[in-house]
Amino acid sequence: MIEADSIDAVMRALADPTRRAVFERIVCANEITVGELTKGSGVTQGAISQHLKSLRQAGLVAERPDGRKVYYRAQPQGLAPLFDWLTHYHAFWRDRLDNLRATLKEIDP
């Protein structure tokens, strides 16, 4: 069984376009500060901090405070719930299609 809570947190976190963009930038930059993320994001530093909180709670990013800066990096295993969910339903589909094919072959071999 896929854990419903984590998939929920991950999906919700990635559903918002600006928050997803923040996540993508964090992935591409190995490590990046809040200030850098704010620059060119189109929103306020406060907004970025709030998005980071969501991403952190979803397990998608981790923080590394250094002095007065905080570096964020992506957490690879954070996408696991989403990955599992997708694979599960993909497998489901594939099996059903296989069964369908088999049945059709049985009827008309």
Next chain:
Amino acid sequence: MIEADSIDAVMRALADPTRRAVFERIVCANEITVGELTKGSGVTQGAISQHLKSLRQAGLVAERPDGRKVYYRAQPQGLAPLFDWLTHYHAFWRDRLDNLRATLKEIDP
């Protein structure tokens, strides 16, 4: 480049728990009517219809009207944007980790 619009629609559609549950039921049942989906969903038929509209617009499900009933089925290629997005960032990560490993090996072979 991953198409931003479709990934957005798919993520938004699957972000809501009840809508995601509707989708999962549609996947598991090969075909299912609105009435059956409503039964045991905890929400009204109107709500279900609205969720189906979102899923349809995201390309995740397709309808097959038959008499006064409407049968819904999942559309396998609907998850493709999500799948592509995931693979893209997964690959990104893997490459970066590979590079890191290589660099470490260079320093201390």
Next chain:
DNA sequence: CTAATTAATAAGCAAACACTAATATGTCTG
């Protein structure tokens, strides 16, 4: 033709959300 059934849609509403501006907290620098 009339009733009942099935699904889509519309209007209204409360809750959640994304954002801003302002403030608080902690850190470095002169």
Next chain:
DNA sequence: CAGACATATTAGTGTTTGCTTATTAATTAG
């Protein structure tokens, strides 16, 4: 220490969202 800097947090606000009830449209049954 005082002021600049980097980030988190809070309060307030407009918009979106998920839901309900009621209605409409279409199809079938008696």
